[in-house]
Amino acid sequence: QSEIRKKLIDAFTRNETEYLSGQHLADIAGCSRTAVWKHIEELRKEGFQFEAVRRKGYKIVSIPDNMSADKINLGLNTQFLGRNLHYHDSVESTQKIAYKLAYEHAEEGTVVIAEEQTAGRGRMDRKWHSPKYSGIWMSLILRPKIPIPKAPQLTLITAVGVVQAIEEVTGLHPEIKWPNDILINGKKITGILTELQAESDRINSIIIGIGINVNTDIEDFPEEIRPIASSLAIESGKMIDREKLIRSILEKLEKLYLLYLEKGFFPIKLMWESYAISIGKQITARTITGEIKGKATGITEDGVLLIEDTAGDIHHIYSADIQV
Template sequence: MQSEIRKELLDAFTNAREDFLSGQQLAELIGCSRTAVWKHIEELRKEGFELEAVRKKGYRIIKTPEKITADEIRLGLTTEFIGRNIHYEESVESTQKIAHRLAAEDVPEGTIIIAEEQRSGKGRMNRKWHSPKYTGIWMSLILRPNIPLTKAPQLTLLTAVAAVQAIEEMTGLNPEIKWPNDILLNGKKITGILTELQAEADRIHSIIIGIGINVNQKKEDFSEDIQETASSLFIEKEEVVSRAGLIRSFSKHFEKLYLLYLEQGFFPIKILWESYAISIGKVLKARTLTSTIVGRALGITDEGVLKLEDDTGVIHHIYSADIEL
């Protein structure tokens, strides 16, 4: 009940934009007493929110905390279900591990798990993902789509499109996608995506998408072995970017694309993905588990599989590989 009051309070401030809301207005909007409103406002202040209180006018939020709290994400969130249920942790081993547990407990679709720090973050093929405190977005998203098992990888590509659109909206920068799950700025990786399943042989129980975005790291925050290949939005834009704002933007774009995907299938997502792809028309080296294939990227199939044409004209379908430009 307390968390529902908090959600409704933040929704009220979101809808009011810059306007003041009186204690009486808030109590009527939320359906609680003015005393309860005051208690929740004091809790927001303790979390780092700055609220302006003016006699006969009421309250408005003028500054949000630097840490990503669930309340800060909700303030301004416009989605119907993505990000509406938030599990927040200060420090975790991995948001994916928590997401798997919560998915098994049947939490609502669209639940996000967010942490300020991951001690054992991972990417594809169990590679370590560097997740320092208070600098990036380390989150997992729980979905329950009614789609065949074979189509699950398409959601990785959908997630990449949503992340690119959110970064564009928040920064004005123009990131590009490297198949299947990397987002680059000026040739350096800023985002990784990891898709995992809870499924039986013929049925998906849940899809858990892990998203790591390097937001406000400085160059020295990266270990020396990745400084030449990794970057952050701060390094590329030379400005601090609101992490909570980026999560809200991602949630909005993801929900729109996800509903489109469920209604119309992968084709409209494919068109968007190819428009952001760095690799189309370029010669790539694809290292699979069994071989290395060099060829020109023709695009992706209607299923999301990468097509490479080698120098003999043979078209190879790449389902999983490390890609080198």
């Protein structure tokens, strides 16, 4: 088994620029064409990327691009964010691990990163698809001394930091869809999930989950999200260094967070609004209690979305899915 694999990898890396036919690979590895195909599928799952062309065969495009805590830390310019970094190959959800660490008094700024999540989650128990080696799936622990109703501001602060980092590293210009989506050309690149650990009315910790499709191919997404999702590599046409992007996010986010603790939400609100797509537009907000249609006029100091309906009434939206 592993002997076949070795022979295949060897053949691919020796002939990086050529297409190798299934038959040729089968001859080299001494197995059937079906076995070759099976091995290639397995290698794909481990992060090897192949290009397959009909009648020509397979070409290797890239070998797994796995990260390491050391490589992420190398050159990281932060005071506390990411200084304590937990790196995992595969986890159910980085939120779950961060929760446990926070409960065990992990220091503020602790970060959990995984190459793959088998049960990544979005808001309201929705799924977050997190294929191996292709994205950034991470959770951060913060402990701001703020009242609970202000916690949603952290989602908006995070969105601004991620947008700034994507701009810096890729040159792309993402937009923010309230409250937690980052889009490029209308497609979702990033989702943010902010969760709380609180005792009575005191926040113990805020766990911020960030999921970014970085080098994800369109085929890596399940069928149903292909029309709505994209990745930085798809949008920019090149592979992006995930470790560099992580460092940039941690640096931008730490700066914004310190600014927020010192000056409050106002300066960040202005930055957030400069990236927001929905403000000033007619939108539909789907909340648990029903739909509200109207013009998004802005966000409040607490990060609550304001919608003015046709009768001129202003609605405060705390949680919803937005359609522009």
